[in-house]
Amino acid sequence: MSNTTRDWTSLRDAPEGVFETKDGSLGFKSEYQTNNKKDGTYQVDAYVLSSGEYWWGGHRTVRERDAEMVRPVDVYELLGRKEPGT
Secondary structure, eight states: OOTTBOOOEETTTSOSEEEEETTSOEEEEEEEEEEETTTTEEEEEEEETTTOOBOOTTOSSHHHHHHOEEEEBOHHHHTTOOOTTO
């Protein structure tokens, strides 16, 4: 494993930021969650990095989507730069 990626984890448990999916797609997990007013659950707000579309990963339910295994990516390290403010 390179220094620019972490271990695979569920989308729900992943830190905010850029992530990679098993098929190589890139997404972005926001710090925000959407409240489903029908049942009181929350879903992670995540987007396709290249288009900004809401990321579903081919899943039909929030539970499946939030359980998707993703790998967080440290973009600053990948670019060989320090994160601003560090």
